[in-house]
Amino acid sequence: KIFQAVVSCIGSDGTIYIIPKLFEPALNKLMAEIQNTFKGLGLLIPYCWKKGEACVVRGSDTLWHRAKIIEVSGSTLQVQYIDRGYIESIPQCHLYPTTFYTGIPPFCIPCQLHKTLPIGNFWQQDAVDYLQELLKNEEVEIHSEELPGKPWGKLSISLYFGGMSLSSFMAYQKYCVAEDCQDIEKLGVFEGDLSPSYLLQPLPVPGETFPVTVTHLVSPKEVYICLDSSGNLTKHSATEKAASCDSESLNKALKWCNKIVKTLPHLTNFKKELPCLAEYVDGLWYRAKLLSITQLVPVQILVQFVDYGTYLVAPTSRLRHIPCHLLKYPVQAVRVLLAGFRPASHDKNVERIPYSPEWSLKALWTMVDCVEGKRLSASILTVSPEVTISLYGDDKNLVHLKLIEMGLAELDE
Numbered sequence: 001k002i003f004q005a006v007v008s009c010i011g012s013d014g015t016i017y018i019i020p021k022l023f024e025p026a027l028n029k030l031m032a033e034i035q036n037t038f039k040g041l042g043l044l045i046p047y048c049w050k051k052g053e054a055c056v057v058r059g060s061d062t063l064w065h066r067a068k069i070i071e072v073s074g075s076t077l078q079v080q081y082i083d084r085g086y087i088e089s090i091p092q093c094h095l096y097p098t099t100f101y102t103g104i105p106p107f108c109i110p111c112q113l114h115k116t117l118p119i120g121n122f123w124q125q126d127a128v129d130y131l132q133e134l135l136k137n138e139e140v141e142i143h144s145e146e147l148p149g150k151p152w153g154k155l156s157i158s159l160y161f162g163g164m165s166l167s168s169f170m171a172y173q174k175y176c177v178a179e180d181c182q183d184i185e186k187l188g189v190f191e192g193d194l195s196p197s198y199l200l201q202p203l204p205v206p207g208e209t210f211p212v213t214v215t216h217l218v219s220p221k222e223v224y225i226c227l228d229s230s231g232n233l234t235k236h237s238a239t240e241k242a243a244s245c246d247s248e249s250l251n252k253a254l255k256w257c258n259k260i261v262k263t264l265p266h267l268t269n270f271k272k273e274l275p276c277l278a279e280y281v282d283g284l285w286y287r288a289k290l291l292s293i294t295q296l297v298p299v300q301i302l303v304q305f306v307d308y309g310t311y312l313v314a315p316t317s318r319l320r321h322i323p324c325h326l327l328k329y330p331v332q333a334v335r336v337l338l339a340g341f342r343p344a345s346h347d348k349n350v351e352r353i354p355y356s357p358e359w360s361l362k363a364l365w366t367m368v369d370c371v372e373g374k375r376l377s378a379s380i381l382t383v384s385p386e387v388t389i390s391l392y393g394d395d396k397n398l399v400h401l402k403l404i405e406m407g408l409a410e411l412d413e
Contacts, residue, residue: 016113051070054098070087111157119174123175140160209378210227211376211378212228212391220367222335223391246330266316287305341411371399378391
C-alpha cells in the first residue's frame, strides 16, 4: 500500500513515527475533544503512577495529549505521546491519569526502513539527528512493505521524499547499508559520461487562449513565460493541468533538495547546457543550466535558471550536481517573442539596452510595469522558427499598446 504521511518524530533508536494524512481529520477531532474535557492544571494530589499507565499530558505547546507512562523516577515521569511518538520527561503536575480515549488506537505508526541495516547494527546518534533534521514534520510518501510480526511492532516501509528513497540516500551518506539500492543513481551524485538534459514544456495549441505569468524580460519583445494554472479563464486544457501538476511536484522536490544540498558534490564538469543546481541571491537552490565561463581567475560561470529564464554569474561554490529525478520535470519557463509591435524608429531616449540597442531602457521598464504581478493571458501565433504569442493584460487588451501610446514602440503588422 502507498500513502502520504507526516513524520511526527524520530525515536532515539531510529524508529520513524508517521501519521498518515488520512488520519489527520480524526486526530484533530480527538485533540479538540481532549482540550474541551481537560482544562486547567494536571493532578496536584499525590498519586502512585505505574509504568504503562494511560494518561493525558500537558505538552510544551500548552495542549493536552494522550500519553502513556514509560518510566517512573521520583517527581518526574517519562512519558510517550502515543499520537506523536516522541518521549519526554514531564513533572507530575502536568499529567492526569485517565481511562478516557483508551479504546481509540494511536494515530501514529512506528516504522523501520525495509531491508536497511544501520552501520554497527543500530542507528548512530549523528544518523538519528540527521533523520530528525531532515524529516520531522515533513510530508513523505510511504510504501508499506511488511507488516509487524507482533502487535504494536514496527511497520517495515520504504520512504520517499522529493522522489528519492530514504534508504538509498542514507546509504549514500554511509549511515547504513540498503539491500534495495537500485535508485541510488537518482541522486545524480555519480561522475560519468552521461549528458543529461531538461525536458521541454509542452505548449497549448495555437489559437487557444491560456493564462500565463511573465517571469523574465530580456527586452520588450523577448520574454519568458510560465503557464499559470491559477488564472480564472473558463476551463484549463490538459496541457495547463499537466503543467500545474508538474510545477507543484517540482516545487516539493526542490524543497527537499534545498534540505540536502550540502550532501551533493560541487560541479567539476562545465560543459555548455549542462543541467545543475545553482544558488540564487535569496540563498535557495534552483534548477539551472550552464551557459559560459565568464572569468577564469577566480572561475565565474554564467547560468540560466530554467524555470524562470533569469541569468546569474556565479562562482563554482554556488553550483552543484543536480539529482537525476529533477530532470523528469519539464522546464517551467518558455522563451517567446511578442507579436504586433517593433521598436519606435523615432524613440529619442538615449539610454538603450546594451545587448539590444534597438530598444530604449524606458521601453523595457514600461513593459515591466505592464506585466509584473499582472494576471495575463496569451495566445500562440506560431511555434516555428520561434514561439511567437499575443500577450494580453488583465484588461484583455494587448500589453504592448501602452508602449505605442507612449511612442516607445510602433505597430508591426
